[in-house]
Amino acid sequence: MKYAEYEEALFEAYIGTPEKFDWYRKAFDVFAQKERGMRWYWNSWAFLGGFWYFLYRKQMKMAMIVLFVFLVMAVVVPLNILLILFLFLSFAIGGFGSYFIYTNYLERKSEIAMIVPEREKRIRIMAREFGGVNRWAVPMALFSLVSLLLIVAGLMRVAAAAG
Numbered sequence: 001m002k003y004a005e006y007e008e009a010l011f012e013a014y015i016g017t018p019e020k021f022d023w024y025r026k027a028f029d030v031f032a033q034k035e036r037g038m039r040w041y042w043n044s045w046a047f048l049g050g051f052w053y054f055l056y057r058k059q060m061k062m063a064m065i066v067l068f069v070f071l072v073m074a075v076v077v078p079l080n081i082l083l084i085l086f087l088f089l090s091f092a093i094g095g096f097g098s099y100f101i102y103t104n105y106l107e108r109k110s111e112i113a114m115i116v117p118e119r120e121k122r123i124r125i126m127a128r129e130f131g132g133v134n135r136w137a138v139p140m141a142l143f144s145l146v147s148l149l150l151i152v153a154g155l156m157r158v159a160a161a162a163g
Helices: 003-015 018-033 044-049 051-056 060-076 079-115 119-130 137-162
Strands: none
Touching: 003 018, 003 079, 003 119, 018 079, 044 051, 044 079, 051 060, 051 079, 051 137, 060 079, 079 119
């Protein structure tokens, strides 16, 4: 297997969703051409999904960081400022989310390369262990959203009855 074919197969194994190959390929090319440091590349799904986007893309570390930051903000920051901060952080996730996917790809690629000498095995490991998407993330996001809406509606109903 030629090196270019190997790189392409490893990339596709990591992304795991053929309809997204071209989009991520363009984003990864932008990140690879720039000098070191974080780079902006807009991702609407990361903007809208935040925590759920990273969970869907199997980026557990980033998902937990985003969730932790949002939960701490919800507890510490007053509501009027919270909405502005939430929007600001959502824009930041939308702009830098793909960059975190890229850096994770590079980390996983080098980890596998250090451990496994055969290219074909590296591709299989990338697809099985690190690549693709978490199929449970979308249904769980919808379930959480519906649950939150029902809880808020219930609380509003109780508040209206008490008041």
